[in-house]
Amino acid sequence: MSNLGNVLQQVRDERKQAQLRMEQLDQVIRGLVGLNGSVSAGKGAGRSRTLSASARRRISLAQKARWAKVRAGNVVSIGSKRGKRTISAAGRKRIVAAQRARWAKVKAQQKKTA
Secondary structure: OHHHHHHHHHHHHHHHHHHHHHHHHHHHHHHHHHHOOOOOOOOOOOOOOOOOHHHHHHHHHHHHHHHHHHHOOOOOOHHHHOOOOOOOHHHHHHHHHHHHHHHHHHHHHHHHHO
8 A cells, every 4th residue: 555655646746746837838828928919018019009190290390300400500511611623634644644554455465365
C-alpha cells in the first residue's frame, strides 16, 4: 500500500506542476493577445483614429502657421547673396585646351585601333 501512496503523491505533484505550467501559458497567451491589438491592448497599440475634415483642416492650418513663423526669420534668399558667376578668359582657355587634349587622345586611340 505504501507504493500506491507514493504513486498517488507523484501523480498529485505532476498535476500541480501541470497546473502551474497552464497558468504560465495563459499569461503568455494574454500577453500575445494584447500585442495583437485587441481591446485588452495598452495605450494606442495598433489602433488608428479617423479625424474629421474640420479637425484635419485645423491641424493643417496650425502647422502652416508654425512653418510661417519659423520661416519669418529666414527671409534672405540665396539668389540675392550671389551674383551671376562668370569664368575668366584664362580659365576658359585652360578648359578649352584640356578638352582639345582629351579629344586628341581619343582620336589617336581610334587611329591606332583602325
